[in-house]
Amino acid sequence: MEILAFGVQSDEKPLIERAFAGRHEVHCLDVFLNRDTAPIAAGHEIVSTSVNADLGAQVLQTLAAGGTQMIAQRSTGFNNIDLDVAERLALRVARVSFYSPYSVAEFAWTLAMAVNRRIIRAASRTRDFDFRLDGLLGRDMHGRTAGVIGTGKIGEAFARIAHGFGMRLLGWDVAENPACTGLGMTYVPKEQLLAEADLVSLHVPLLPATHHLIDADALALMKDDAILINSSRGGLIDSTALVAQLRAGRFLGVGLDVYEAEAGLFFLDKSLEGVDDDTLARLVTFPNVVVTSHQAYYTEDAVGQIIDATVRNIADYLAGRRSENVLVPAAPAG
Known part of the structure; x- marks a missing residue:
């Protein structure tokens, strides 16, 4: 399965690719998820997003219409996500509840x-x-x-x-x-x-x-x-x-x-x-x-933990498991 990751910084890309190696193919984009870029996700069951992604109603509707069923946000905060709309669209949403x-x-x-x-x-x-x-x-x-x-x-x-x-x-x-x-x-x-x-x-x-x-x-x-x-x-x-x-x-x-x-x-x-x-x-x-531009979390230790948690969130989704990271529970496809 190919996972589409939005808003990937150049320092993050090799860490993400290494974390998913042998598990899934991951396509890293440096653009952030918003109304203009959401159509890129068409055909991807799982997308991963960054803290500044726009996951409002319109973006979520575009993702769902394109076949996305799971959103793995690479951050603790989730004030950027319309969880009510995600639930109505049966989109599974997970975050990283803890890092350094x-x-x-x-x-x-x-x-x-x-x-x-x-x-x-x-x-x-x-x-x-x-x-x-x-x-x-x-x-x-x-x-x-x-x-x-x-x-x-x-x-x-x-x-x-x-x-x-x-x-x-x-x-x-x-x-x-x-x-x-x-x-x-x-x-x-x-x-x-x-x-x-x-x-x-x-x-x-x-x-x-x-x-x-x-x-x-x-x-x-x-x-x-x-x-x-x-x-x-x-x-x-x-x-x-x-x-x-x-x-x-x-x-x-x-x-x-x-x-x-x-x-x-x-x-x-x-x-x-x-x-x-x-x-x-x-x-x-x-x-x-x-x-400064939202870099407080940006250490090798914290970013590594965020990526590891994202990998686990996706594995849990595919296996039908729940964890404390799940914000909107939705059944996995298939």
């Missing part, structure tokens, strides 16, 4: 330290042989307060690093993580966390209840010299409100690996044509903001 939490947690800390210690500006200066320290003043993390919003596996890994820095830990989640309380984390209302934290890092999924969790009111609660990090999902932050706060001169730094309107932008080369997203264009101009 250290990849994202470590990258969140990379962003935090990059904005704190002005690494981007410093590196740019030294490349021009400008070795002044003006404007590069950072601060110790030791003794300051880290606020972790979402204390699942990734939030816990982030908190462990913060604990290593010697930081006071505040947490907010629907349920307490005993491993985090064991580190000395105190769970508090979100408003208190935002008001007291010197560093706020987001590690919750994007759901209707968490959309714009960090809105204008939440941002107003934060310290003027706080650091805000988002390596989870772009829709957690109201980007327009964030721009307004940055224009007012607030925040020591902001690190964003995700953006709420990243689909159609991130993972693509727009250097020659530019972008027409005025909010993103403004965000990247602030000297205290670092924006």
